[in-house]
Amino acid sequence: MKALDLFDKLNTNLGPLGKHSELSEGYFTFPKLEGEIAPRMKFKGKEVLTWSLNNYLGLANHPDIRKADAEAAAKWGAAYPMGARMMSGQTDLHEQLERELAEFVGKESAYLLNYGYQGIMSVIDSLLDRKDVVVYDSECHACIIDALRMHLGKRYVFPHNDIDNCEKQLERATKLAQEQGGGILVITEGVFGMTGDQGKLAEIVKLKEKFDFRLLVDDAHGFGTMGQTGAGTAEEQGVQEEVDLYFSTFAKSMASIGAFIAGDAKVIHYLKYNMRSQIFAKSLPMLLVEGALKRLDMLRTQPELKDNLWKIVNALKNGLIEKGFSIGKSNSPVTPVVLNGTVGEAATMSKDLRENYNIFCSVVIYPVVPKGMIILRLIPTAVHTLEDVAETIAAFEAVKEKLTSGYYKTTELAISFGE
Numbered sequence: 001m002k003a004l005d006l007f008d009k010l011n012t013n014l015g016p017l018g019k020h021s022e023l024s025e026g027y028f029t030f031p032k033l034e035g036e037i038a039p040r041m042k043f044k045g046k047e048v049l050t051w052s053l054n055n056y057l058g059l060a061n062h063p064d065i066r067k068a069d070a071e072a073a074a075k076w077g078a079a080y081p082m083g084a085r086m087m088s089g090q091t092d093l094h095e096q097l098e099r100e101l102a103e104f105v106g107k108e109s110a111y112l113l114n115y116g117y118q119g120i121m122s123v124i125d126s127l128l129d130r131k132d133v134v135v136y137d138s139e140c141h142a143c144i145i146d147a148l149r150m151h152l153g154k155r156y157v158f159p160h161n162d163i164d165n166c167e168k169q170l171e172r173a174t175k176l177a178q179e180q181g182g183g184i185l186v187i188t189e190g191v192f193g194m195t196g197d198q199g200k201l202a203e204i205v206k207l208k209e210k211f212d213f214r215l216l217v218d219d220a221h222g223f224g225t226m227g228q229t230g231a232g233t234a235e236e237q238g239v240q241e242e243v244d245l246y247f248s249t250f251a252k253s254m255a256s257i258g259a260f261i262a263g264d265a266k267v268i269h270y271l272k273y274n275m276r277s278q279i280f281a282k283s284l285p286m287l288l289v290e291g292a293l294k295r296l297d298m299l300r301t302q303p304e305l306k307d308n309l310w311k312i313v314n315a316l317k318n319g320l321i322e323k324g325f326s327i328g329k330s331n332s333p334v335t336p337v338v339l340n341g342t343v344g345e346a347a348t349m350s351k352d353l354r355e356n357y358n359i360f361c362s363v364v365i366y367p368v369v370p371k372g373m374i375i376l377r378l379i380p381t382a383v384h385t386l387e388d389v390a391e392t393i394a395a396f397e398a399v400k401e402k403l404t405s406g407y408y409k410t411t412e413l414a415i416s417f418g419e
Contacts, residue, residue, distance in 0.1 A: 188201070188217060
């Protein structure tokens, strides 16, 4: 019997997102924003007020950052250093950045990662063997879920931020770990990027009084935005010391590429020698390392960046709530506007926002959220203005009225997208 051509299935099953690609690509998926990174950019030839960039502190186009990046590129080029860190890619500046990151987040040691997604997968893979048990929040990011798919041992999931259920899963995990001679790792996030609510770190830490486990926190959206100094969500909740491993990426507040993991020196030393994604990958280029040092310095020495961010966050959230919008349980800069409607209505409402109100934001639909729910996800930044906030809220009021009246059910695009 002849084997099937592996690629045949790709023509008939494009996946939950790919199946809409003919209708959505270039507009809803893979849209092209043009011009300088800023609150107002160009989309399809017209200016739009954009709320979809994770440029929390406005560093992406800050003149001091542009200058530092340009000087580093001129000095080092894009190649230096060549080779993996372990072989030929180690430099004093890599080590300096790691020391400064560790100090900033209150940990003994830190290690640089080339990418956030790849990096945390490698951290989790390196920590666990088949005897170990994982307990994790159901809404953890895809990078964590992918890492756990590689885990050969048992994993238990608790409903999002449900601490009572987390405790039940820890009871199950403890029993199994004792039987197998393994350990327990609890994984959650500092700020959940879709809903904007903080992980209940303080309550999870309190469970250490009853259970033996280590806690890994992915704080991609909290680093630089949360806590008195910007050191993250654990600082915000007063449990920085009790978080065993702290992870964040440079792709958000730092507006760059790269990531880091921080914790006890002996643990970071182990990871440095066992994370395959770093051992077998080229070292983070020097221009990105120098750029990260400059960005971290600005986080530490210019608190007005975070202050400006929160001025916009508070104005946006308070304004939306005053107009009767639901923003869920968000208690971070991430601002989800929760509405009711079909996938088709979401598509046409989003198009109306872009074409007629010049507002560009991310629209989140089924299967990411339950059927009947629409989330318009807004990312405030330090470089937005109060005028931007007022313009956006006015636009949202208009489209909400249209949605409620059934206006979006009558459009051709809604029929095309279906359910």
